[in-house]
Amino acid sequence: MKTSEREIIRGLKKGDENTYVYLFNEFYISLCAYSQKYVGRKDIAEEIVSDIFFSLWENRKKIKINTSLKSYLFKSVVNNSLYYLRKLEKENKLKEFFSDREVNNIEFSFSPEEVLEQSIIKSNVSDKIEEAVDRLPEQQKKAFKLKRFEGKKNKEIAEAMGLSIKTVEMHLSRATLKLREDLKNSLPDFLFFILFKSQ
Numbered sequence: 001m002k003t004s005e006r007e008i009i010r011g012l013k014k015g016d017e018n019t020y021v022y023l024f025n026e027f028y029i030s031l032c033a034y035s036q037k038y039v040g041r042k043d044i045a046e047e048i049v050s051d052i053f054f055s056l057w058e059n060r061k062k063i064k065i066n067t068s069l070k071s072y073l074f075k076s077v078v079n080n081s082l083y084y085l086r087k088l089e090k091e092n093k094l095k096e097f098f099s100d101r102e103v104n105n106i107e108f109s110f111s112p113e114e115v116l117e118q119s120i121i122k123s124n125v126s127d128k129i130e131e132a133v134d135r136l137p138e139q140q141k142k143a144f145k146l147k148r149f150e151g152k153k154n155k156e157i158a159e160a161m162g163l164s165i166k167t168v169e170m171h172l173s174r175a176t177l178k179l180r181e182d183l184k185n186s187l188p189d190f191l192f193f194i195l196f197k198s199q
Helices: 005-013 017-039 042-058 069-090 094-099 112-123 125-134 138-148 154-161 165-183 189-196
Strands: none
Touching (some): 005 069, 138 165
């Protein structure tokens, strides 16, 4: 997906999920690495970045970006990482946090191999979703594609497939459960929620 930043922001504000996945693929790993330089732990950094992406989606219609999108995301990482540390300090837990042997003294600790491995995993999110959808039983797959990729309402899907609305709802529910199971190790929870939320 090669497009201008203005088009990306426009797509995000419109709720285009392909745009959102593109942003995730493009920035997730580097943002996690950047956050880890502040908080020192990979799991905490991933949690902070996940919250930023979730907030970006939840507030997409009213977000104002006066700098570049990349600068906006990295600034958000700095602010949220420092907020996390200030919160620990306020709770008198900061010293304990940095004395934990899992904390890497605010050093960048992704090895080149880990960065490569995670980049491959995250950059293939779209492919993994498509592959999982293609493995669904035929009726579930058709209903799901009409719902998620064409934005049709349940009534429209029922008419297109010659089924009752209740049957369509059943197919969609089973498809979502199957996808959740198939993708549980490939997608962060917040990304799954956004891509497969009820409409």
